[in-house]
Amino acid sequence: MSAGVPWPPSGFNELSPEEKVDYVQSLWDRITASEDRVPVPDWHKEVIRQRLADPDANPRDWDQVRDRITRELRQSKLKV
Incomplete structure (x- = not known):
């Protein structure tokens, strides 16, 4: 992970469990939007x-x- 990116992102810990899952799902959707760039082991x-x-x-x-x-x-x- 890049040193410039805070972990977890600001405000993440304040989210409800459902909101955290939605957040992670949104991240995954963004990552997989370009399937050719997702490495497959x-x-x-x-x-x-x-x-x-x-x-x-x-x-x-x-x-x-x-x-x-x-x-x-x-x-x-x-x-x-």
Whole structure:
């Protein structure tokens, strides 16, 4: 962080928890407005590659997630 920027910013400690979250969200929105300037660690990219390579292991829609969880719960109850 730059030596010229106060931390936390002036008035931040006086904000309510909800206002602090809103403030941080606003900062993040500003940072990500230029996606090409946000660094993505290699390990994030690797996780995405793995998840895309095996869509059954990593469902991307709610119906698939619910079905997988239901199936796993049923199987675990059968083993008891």
